[in-house]
Amino acid sequence: xxxxxxxxxxxxxxxxxxxxxxxxxxxxxxxxxxxxxxxxxxxxxxxxxxxxxxxxxxxxxxxxxxxxxxxxxxxxxxxxxxxxxxxxxxxxxxxxxxxxxxxxxxxxxxxxxxxxxxxxxxxxxxxxxxxxxxxxxxxxxxxxxxxxxxxxxxxxxxxxxxxxxxxxxxxxxxxxxxxxxxxxxxxxxxxxxxxxxxxxxxxxxxxxxxxxxxxxxxxxxxxxxxxxxxxxxxxxxxxxxxxxxxxxxxxxxxxxxxxxxxxxxxxxxxxxxxxxxxxxxxxxxxxxxxxxxxxxxxxxxxxxxxxxxxxxxxxxxxxxxxxxxxxxxxxxxxxxxxxxxxxxxxxxxxxxxxxxxxxxxxxxxxxx
Numbered sequence: 001x002x003x004x005x006x007x008x009x010x011x012x013x014x015x016x017x018x019x020x021x022x023x024x025x026x027x028x029x030x031x032x033x034x035x036x037x038x039x040x041x042x043x044x045x046x047x048x049x050x051x052x053x054x055x056x057x058x059x060x061x062x063x064x065x066x067x068x069x070x071x072x073x074x075x076x077x078x079x080x081x082x083x084x085x086x087x088x089x090x091x092x093x094x095x096x097x098x099x100x101x102x103x104x105x106x107x108x109x110x111x112x113x114x115x116x117x118x119x120x121x122x123x124x125x126x127x128x129x130x131x132x133x134x135x136x137x138x139x140x141x142x143x144x145x146x147x148x149x150x151x152x153x154x155x156x157x158x159x160x161x162x163x164x165x166x167x168x169x170x171x172x173x174x175x176x177x178x179x180x181x182x183x184x185x186x187x188x189x190x191x192x193x194x195x196x197x198x199x200x201x202x203x204x205x206x207x208x209x210x211x212x213x214x215x216x217x218x219x220x221x222x223x224x225x226x227x228x229x230x231x232x233x234x235x236x237x238x239x240x241x242x243x244x245x246x247x248x249x250x251x252x253x254x255x256x257x258x259x260x261x262x263x264x265x266x267x268x269x270x271x272x273x274x275x276x277x278x279x280x281x282x283x284x285x286x287x288x289x290x291x292x293x294x295x296x297x298x299x300x301x302x303x304x305x306x307x308x309x310x311x312x313x314x315x316x317x318x319x320x321x322x323x324x325x326x327x328x329x330x331x332x333x334x335x336x337x338x339x340x341x342x343x344x345x346x347x348x349x350x351x352x353x354x355x356x357x358x359x360x361x362x363x364x365x366x367x368x
Contacts, residue, residue: 008043012051015041018134020060020071023159031061031069058138075166085115087335088136090146092124097279098305098324102174105328106145113336115142122149124217124248126156133160143335144171150248151176151218170338174331176218184334186327186347190219193320193351194226197274197302198241200318200353202230205362206272206300207237210262212255212284213276216247220276223304227274242268256287263291263299271300271362278303278310278319285313285358296360306354315357323349 019025032040037048052069055061062072087110093099107117118139120132129149136144144164148155155161155178164171165183172184194211201209211227214220224243231241242262246255262270275281281303285295295301295314303310303319310317323330327349334344 008041008047009050009054012037012041012043012048013054014134014138016051016055017058017060017138018131020074021134021137021160021163022130022157023163025071027071027073029071031071033068075163084140084142086118086139086141087115087332088118088120088139088141088144088146090120090122090129090132090136090144092122092147092149094119094121098307098322101308101324102328102331105325105330106332107328108325109329109332110336115336122147124149126150126153130157130160133157133164137164141169143339144169145174145331145335146171147174148176148178148218150216151178152216152221154178155180170335172331172334172338172344174327184338184344184346186331186334186349188219188320188322188349189351190222191226191229193304194223194274195230196226196351196353197223197304197320198227198230199233200355201272201274201300201302201359202234202237204272204300204359207240208268208270209241209272209274210244210259210270211241211274212244212246212259212280214247214280215245223276242270252283259284259287260291263288263293272359273299273301275301275303278305278307278317281317281319281358282307282310282313285317296358300359300362302359311356313358318356318359319354321352321354 016031025031034045034048038045041048052061056063059072060074061069063069089103089106091099094103103117103119110117118136120136122129122132126149158178158180161181172186174186176187177185198209198211211224213224213227215224227243231238244255244258246252262268273284275284281301285301288295288299293299301317303317304322306319306321310319330347337344
């Protein structure tokens, strides 16, 4: 493991604390010797000793003279008597799309109680989620609000979340849930959302609809299930829909190649596309333009989330409104209530259809 020149001891400290919190190193496990750590991290003895001193100050490790360094019972030994008035927020994204509005809602509420927010971005990557959790824990948090990472694949970092619970740090999730964590949550009714966007297209005369969904997040799985349910409720057209799936790390080139084949084929030619979210819907609209089709004349498109720029796409993107700042405000209130030992109840937001110009009645569409 080759380290950068700057603050080598902090990198070692972070890596070892991360391994302790995620239970790679268990309580009372003996850690590698100074010489072994020097070899692992390619650093001097002084750097190793500084890192271990910092870990000992924060109660992650303890030393026995002549016996070595061991993992302390860190969960039952708070780093300080008084926690910082800081709420950690872990989100799959922070700088764009709907997430700034969610963050604003949280901050607006908790700041009125003297709390600040410390933000981490996982980019929907479980490894980055693990690092974000351990980084935030080193800041002696009062509470944690998080958006699960690739929630449809299970909770890879469950041991860290379990440790956070055992430390008595209140936490809640937004947008999705991990089934193996018994904590409050705030989510959209994503099954109903998928059903609503599909029902609306069917009500406008569309039968041959493609549903495109991201399937490593529960939101996508549930919206896809809603798409299927809508078709199940219309058995006369049950075999006329189709589904395309993708994952976070997937290159969308193959997805658009398949979509191109469908839109220019001679058998199944869809008249509408139901998209996982507005971000995808905007990409689809741009792609449709590139291949010479018009929205909604040739193809109706519907999204989810009511992203702030969706109203400006062509004549506006028909979508489902995500509560965004309201969800953030509610999350802020919930975490403050939890800190004050008040009872809280999970919340599921009902979908609201926003009709704009990207969907039209099939009877008014041009012949293709």
